[in-house]
Amino acid sequence: MTTWITICDTCKRDDWNEAHHSRPHGEDMAELVEQHAQGRDVKTRRVSCLMGCKHGCNVAIQAAGKLTYTLGNFEPGAEAAAAIVDYAEMHAQSDSGQVPFRQWPQGVKGHFITRHPPLPESDES
Template sequence: MTTWITICDTCKRDDWHEQTHQRPHGEDLAELVEVAAQGRGVRTRRVSCLMGCKHGCNIAIQAQGKLAYTLGDFLPDREAAAAIVDYAEMHAESDTGRVPFREWPQGVKGHFVTRHPPLPDTDDA
């Protein structure tokens, strides 16, 4: 299954202001994550809002049949993008989506907002 990194491209951190920023911080982070993910074992996509405005910049890491995670409060920089992609690759390599804490890249620690169980395979669950 493909692990996806979904990046909110409309996120604005607390310091965003139209007089000092030409575009949302989310666009900056999305661009950096897309570059960092090239040639790696994950895919990226952008969405207009993940509704985590208090935690901007937000991303989600998801794959069919696995735990899914929302992470936020990232700076839109190369270090954050690299850590996000590194974690997403670990998620992709895991059968369940669970990555042991000791293996997390330092750059994602403290950024987890939510964890979601996988959807049931049938309507009976």
């Protein structure tokens, strides 16, 4: 299964203002994540709003049949983008999507917001 990094390209951190920023922080983060993901075992896509506005620079790490994670509160920078892609690759290599804490890149620690179980494979519960 392909692990996707879904990046909110409309996120604005608390310090965003029209006078100093020409575009949302999410666009900056999306470009950086896309660059770091090139040639790696993950795919990226952008969406306009993950509804995590209080957490600025949100991403979701997801794949069919696996746990989904939402991460946020990132400064849009190369180190954060690299950590997100590294974590997503570990998610891709995991059967369930769960990555042991001791393996998490330092740059994602403290940035987890939600975890969602995979959807059932059938309509039966």
